[in-house]
Every structure is written in C-alpha cells, then in structure tokens.
Amino acid sequence: MGRAGLRRSFRLSRRNRREGMCECGRSEQDTGADGHTYEEVAPYSRLPATRQRLVLLVGPRGVGLNELKRRLLTSDPEHFSVTVPYTTRAKRSQETDGVEYTFVSKLQFEADIIIDKFIEYGQYRGNYYGMSLDSVRSALQENKVCLLDVPAHRIKCLRTAEFKPYVIFVKPPPIKRLRQSRRNVKVICSQDEKGSAKHFTEEDFQEMIDSAQLMENRYGHLFEKVIVNDDLAVAFRELNMALKNLETETHWVPKNWAPS
Ligand SMILES: Nc1ncnc2c1ncn2[C@@H]1O[C@H](COP(=O)(O)OP(=O)(O)OP(=O)(O)O)[C@@H](O)[C@H]1O
Numbered sequence: 001m002g003r004a005g006l007r008r009s010f011r012l013s014r015r016n017r018r019e020g021m022c023e024c025g026r027s028e029q030d031t032g033a034d035g036h037t038y039e040e041v042a043p044y045s046r047l048p049a050t051r052q053r054l055v056l057l058v059g060p061r062g063v064g065l066n067e068l069k070r071r072l073l074t075s076d077p078e079h080f081s082v083t084v085p086y087t088t089r090a091k092r093s094q095e096t097d098g099v100e101y102t103f104v105s106k107l108q109f110e111a112d113i114i115i116d117k118f119i120e121y122g123q124y125r126g127n128y129y130g131m132s133l134d135s136v137r138s139a140l141q142e143n144k145v146c147l148l149d150v151p152a153h154r155i156k157c158l159r160t161a162e163f164k165p166y167v168i169f170v171k172p173p174p175i176k177r178l179r180q181s182r183r184n185v186k187v188i189c190s191q192d193e194k195g196s197a198k199h200f201t202e203e204d205f206q207e208m209i210d211s212a213q214l215m216e217n218r219y220g221h222l223f224e225k226v227i228v229n230d231d232l233a234v235a236f237r238e239l240n241m242a243l244k245n246l247e248t249e250t251h252w253v254p255k256n257w258a259p260s
Contacts, residue, residue, distance in 0.1 A: 042258040044164070045250045051140050053246065054163040057149040058219070059170035060211035062187060062204060064229040065149040068170065071236050072147060072243075081144040083135040086118075089127035102135070119154055136163065145243060152219040159222070161257040166246050168239065169223040171212050173230035178205045181230055224251070 046053065057065045072080045087101045088109050097103050104112070109128045113121060121130030131148070139146040140163070150158070158165050172178055178200075186197035216223075225242045229235040 040255040041252040042255040043250045044253040044258040046247065051143065052145045054136065054140060054158065054165045055145055055147050055243065055246075056155060056158060056165045056167045057147060057170060058152050058155065058167060058215065058223070059149075059229075060172065060208045060215065062200065062208055063170050063172050063212070064232065064235070065170055067232065068229070068236060068239055069147050069149065072239065075240070079144060081139045081142055081146050083131055083139045083146065083148055085135065086112075086121075086130045086132060087127060089125075089129075119157060120151060145247075152215045152222075155219060155222050159254070164253060164257050166225070166251070167223050168225045168227060168242065169215070169220075170235070171216070171226055171228050172205075172208045173228050175205050175209060177230050178208065181232070 057069065059065050069082060073082065084098060085101055086104055086109065088104060088106045089101075091097060091101075091103045095101065106128065109121075109130065112118065112130075112132070117132045117134070118130040119133060119136070121128060123129070131150075136146065136148060136158075139148075148158075155165070155167055173181070182200050182205075186199055188197055227235050227238050227242070
C-alpha cells in the first residue's frame with residue numbers, strides 16, 4: 001500500500017441525501033461519472049505512541065454484540081475497554097458512580113440532550129440511558145482498544161480523524177442456523193416489566209435477518225469487516241483476529257484521517 005486511492009462509498013448517496021440521513025460531519029465525498037460517490041483514501045498504520053482506533057460494533061438486536069464484547073473484555077481486560085453510559089436511574093448499593101454508569105439527574109440529562117452531548121440515548125422504565133462523546137474520549141485516553149456498539153445510523157457521527165473508527169458488522173447466519181445455534185438461548189424480554197427471560201421466537205429471528213439486510217443495504221459501504229455470528233467460538237476468533245490485524249497492518253482510511 002503506497003499511494004492514496006479512491007474507495008467507492010455511499011452507494012446510496014443520492015437516496016441518503018433525499019432522506020436527509022447525513023446528519024453530521026462534513027461530506028468528504030465526490031460524485032463520479034457513474035453516479036456513485038467516491039471517497040479519497042490513504043494508507044494508515046498506527047504509530048505505537050498514538051491512540052488506538054475506536055472499534056464500532058454494529059448489528060441487529062440480539063445478534064450477539066454484547067456477548068462478543070464481553071468475551072473480548074474477559075479475554076484481555078488490560079487491552080480492551082468499554083464506555084461508561086449515563087443514566088438517571090437511582091444508583092444501587094453495589095454500584096460505583098463512573099464505573100457501571102455515570103449517574104445524573106433527569107434535569108441534567110435533559111439539559112445534556114439539548115446540547116447534543118449524547119451519541120445516542122433512550123428511555124427505559126421511566127429512566128434515561130445514554131452514551132456521550134466524552135465517555136468515548138475518556139475510554140480512548142486509557143490507550144486501550146475501546147469497543148462501542150452503536151446503531152448503524154450513528155456511524156457517520158463518529159467517522160472523524162479523532163476517532164478513526166473501524167466498523168465491524170456482526171451479521172446473523174441464515175434462519176436455519178439461527179434456530180440451531182440459539183435453541184438453548186434465553187434473552188431478557190424488554191417489554192416485560194419483570195424482565196423475565198424467554199427463548200427467541202421465529203419473529204425475532206426474521207426481524208434480526210430483515211434488520212441486518214436493511215443495515216447492509218443502507219450502511220454496508222461503511223463496514224470494514226463483516227463477521228457472521230453463527231458458531232460463537234468461531235465468530236469470536238474471527239473478531240479477535242480482525243482486531244489484531246487492525247493493530248499490526250496498514251489499512252485504508254479517509255485521506256483526511258491519515259497524517260500527511
Ligand atoms: N453465536 C451464538 N450462538 C448462541 N448464542 C449466542 C450467539 N451469539 C449470541 N448468543 C446469545 O444470544 C443472546 C443475545 O446476545 P446479545 O445480548 O449479545 O445480543 P446483542 O446483539 O447485544 O442484542 P441486545 O442489544 O438486544 O442485547 C445472548 O444470550 C448471547 O449469549
């Protein structure tokens with residue numbers, strides 16, 4: 001890899017613009033004669049003294065993002081880190097402020113929403129939960145590899161020279177394999193007030209597959225690695241390998257991310 005190049009990007013750029021989906025950041029692309037949009041790229045190898053790239057994990061609900069993140073953290077807690085989310089729910093006695101969550105008041109959280117502090121936020125059982133850009137910065141300052149799962153539409157907000165995100169899409173296998181691999185799995189039912197566990201249903205599997213397809217159609221041009229989470233051990237090995245390569249090999253990144 002020795003020269004700058006153009007990577008085809010924004011396959012759906014015209015549609016994206018029509019739908020007003022490019023919410024943040026400066027557009028770095030040029031439209032080519034074929035109507036596709038191209039992005040100028042350059043080779044990038046991280047120097048030992050510089051920060052790790054942010055690792056974004058993207059995928060449909062229930063595909064296994066948290067499970068893979070948890071396995072990475074357990075396998076090497078000195079090397080990987082996760083961001084600390086904010087919440088307005090009351091702190092439990094065994095929790096420490098700034099460790100599991102940063103606890104803030106509802107008033108503070110709502111003020112922070114107004115100043116656009118959160119990459120994403122939502123409400124659950126009357127409490128707010130959200131992830132801030134500052135939490136990502138703090139995690140990266142530890143000089144660990146920060147693992148963050150975000151909704152696909154938020155990738156663009158984080159595609160900056162500061163974070164240099166490496167985007168991994170975790171995809172479900174075909175439905176036949178989902179039925180087999182998840183047959184003994186129970187998940188917490190978010191609609192259930194008691195938070196009871198239930199098995200995946202056929203609808204859950206279909207929704208996972210449809211949602212993955214939509215994500216690929218819309219944001220596939222931003223994914224640098226796709227991992228099919230069929231056999232968990234295999235998916236984990238593949239993820240680990242991709243992250244090792246990320247640190248040792250040269251990768252193409254948007255030209256303005258690479259030092260000239
Ligand atoms: N390849 C796999 N084989 C079997 N079970 C799996 C596999 N991947 C994940 N699981 C299990 O599926 C369940 C859902 O996984 P997980 O909670 O990681 O999903 P998620 O993508 O983080 O979705 P959500 O945000 O809804 O929690 C967990 O019980 C997890 O252990």
